[in-house]
Amino acid sequence: MKIYNTLKKKKETLEVKERINFFVCGPTVYDYPHLGHARTYVSFDAFVKFLRKTYDVFYLQNITDIDDKIIQRADEAETSPALLAKRFEEEYLKDMELLSVNSVTEYARATDHIEEIISQTEKLLKKDFAYIIEDGIYYDISKFKDYGKLSGRTTAQAEDGTTRIDENVRKKNKGDFCIWKFSKSNEPEWDSPWGKGRPGWHIEDTAISEKFFGEQYDVHGGGRDLMFPHHEAEITIMEAISRKVPFVRYWVHTGFLTIKGEKMSKSLKNFITIRDFIKKHSPRILRFLILKSHYRSPFDYDEEKIAQAKQELKKIDQFIANLKENETKKEITKGYREKITEALNDDFNTPVAIATLFSFITEANLKIEEVDKEEVETFLKEIDSVFNFIYAKKEEILLSYEENISEEIKNLIKEREEARKKKDFQRADGIRKIIEKKGYLIEDTKKGFKIKKYE
Numbered sequence: 001m002k003i004y005n006t007l008k009k010k011k012e013t014l015e016v017k018e019r020i021n022f023f024v025c026g027p028t029v030y031d032y033p034h035l036g037h038a039r040t041y042v043s044f045d046a047f048v049k050f051l052r053k054t055y056d057v058f059y060l061q062n063i064t065d066i067d068d069k070i071i072q073r074a075d076e077a078e079t080s081p082a083l084l085a086k087r088f089e090e091e092y093l094k095d096m097e098l099l100s101v102n103s104v105t106e107y108a109r110a111t112d113h114i115e116e117i118i119s120q121t122e123k124l125l126k127k128d129f130a131y132i133i134e135d136g137i138y139y140d141i142s143k144f145k146d147y148g149k150l151s152g153r154t155t156a157q158a159e160d161g162t163t164r165i166d167e168n169v170r171k172k173n174k175g176d177f178c179i180w181k182f183s184k185s186n187e188p189e190w191d192s193p194w195g196k197g198r199p200g201w202h203i204e205d206t207a208i209s210e211k212f213f214g215e216q217y218d219v220h221g222g223g224r225d226l227m228f229p230h231h232e233a234e235i236t237i238m239e240a241i242s243r244k245v246p247f248v249r250y251w252v253h254t255g256f257l258t259i260k261g262e263k264m265s266k267s268l269k270n271f272i273t274i275r276d277f278i279k280k281h282s283p284r285i286l287r288f289l290i291l292k293s294h295y296r297s298p299f300d301y302d303e304e305k306i307a308q309a310k311q312e313l314k315k316i317d318q319f320i321a322n323l324k325e326n327e328t329k330k331e332i333t334k335g336y337r338e339k340i341t342e343a344l345n346d347d348f349n350t351p352v353a354i355a356t357l358f359s360f361i362t363e364a365n366l367k368i369e370e371v372d373k374e375e376v377e378t379f380l381k382e383i384d385s386v387f388n389f390i391y392a393k394k395e396e397i398l399l400s401y402e403e404n405i406s407e408e409i410k411n412l413i414k415e416r417e418e419a420r421k422k423k424d425f426q427r428a429d430g431i432r433k434i435i436e437k438k439g440y441l442i443e444d445t446k447k448g449f450k451i452k453k454y455e
Contacts, residue, residue, distance in 0.1 A: 003250055062109070124241065134182075
């Protein structure tokens with residue numbers, strides 16, 4: 001497999017042993033996850049699922065559960081940072097489950113690794129890569145000669161999603177960042193050799209990855225907005241401690257997300273959370289939209305693309321519905337499986353792989369009476385073990401078959417499904433009759449239900 005390595009600025013053959021240690025920067029849990037999170041975590045979820053067809057992959061993701069943003073939001077909400085972080089960690093995991101992001105081997109919270117963070121801070125001080133001033137311990141970037149080798153720069157730019165380089169007039173260099181913050185009143189704190197305090201942001205990732213993977217490992221992923229200064233900071237920390245180069249062999253970054261060509265932000269009133277999206281559309285549609293775009297390309301979101309995605313998913317649904325048992329056993333997947341695998345082996349080129357999938361569906365539809373249903377379903381399930389959008393979940397079938405259903409009808413259908421799960425079939429049948437009176441027919445099938453409006 002070839003993969004674009006941001007560190008080398010080119011595609012390289014992925015050369016690893018049987019196990020791949022794979023780390024992706026996780027969320028800072030102070031608010032609901034947004035479409036930017038979805039873009040990154042869906043992309044890496046599918047990437048890891050594809051790698052697992054060949055390798056044993058340990059996929060590690062951190063959870064930043066202590067941070068300035070968490071403390072500020074907790075103060076505004078009149079709650080504790082720990083409770084706020086716990087709440088939004090749970091919301092994050094719920095959203096990931098809805099998006100079929102389930103490939104992570106282990107989540108690691110920053111607050112569970114204070115000992116490792118303190119240990120790395122001690123080593124940096126001992127090696128003279130860090131210094132102490134009144135509000136904390138800072139990393140001295142002037143001591144690291146290769147600072148900027150990942151992003152090609154040493155100062156923040158407008159495109160950076162967030163810099164989080166702590167400001168203090170007594171810093172030695174403008175780009176120096178805090179690795180241990182001394183306590184302020186009413187803030188979470190832990191004991192350390194330098195007094196009570198809490199970790200800075202950048203050092204938590206290196207402390208966590210060193211615990212699980214050692215001083216060097218295979219693949220580090222994240223959004224492009226984290227390349228500077230966060231990933232640069234990680235490199236400077238770990239390579240200063242270990243003196244081993246490179247800290248990570250392959251750096252992989254997802255492209256920026258925009259909304260109709262503009263940066264997503266609350267000030268522009270175009271900020272969309274995952275839960276906002278799911279109120280209107282199926283999670284399946286969001287996963288499909290994300291994977292239609294190459295993970296390194298900019299991902300621009302607009303409602304027209306959603307409408308197109310719905311039509312394309314309907315084409316898949318209709319094809320699966322049309323498959324039937326027949327006596328003819330004509331092989332039709334030959335060649336397509338190889339083309340899809342070839343595309344995914346080329347820097348995980350999902351747009352080409354998905355285009356190949358639709359080419360297959362077009363050909364198979366023309367020969368629908370001849371195709372081997374078992375062979376086709378095996379083929380589709382193989383692909384869906386990576387993509388997770390080919391087969392709709394029961395709760396998604398409603399949105400796959402009918403776009404313009406009111407919230408009232410959607411809620412009635414959810415109630416009916418809940419009643420069926422509880423085997424309260426009398427109530428379920430009563431709700432079905434209510435739905436029919438409102439102009440819709442429900443057809444129950446082995447794979448779920450279909451709904452359509454009366455002609």
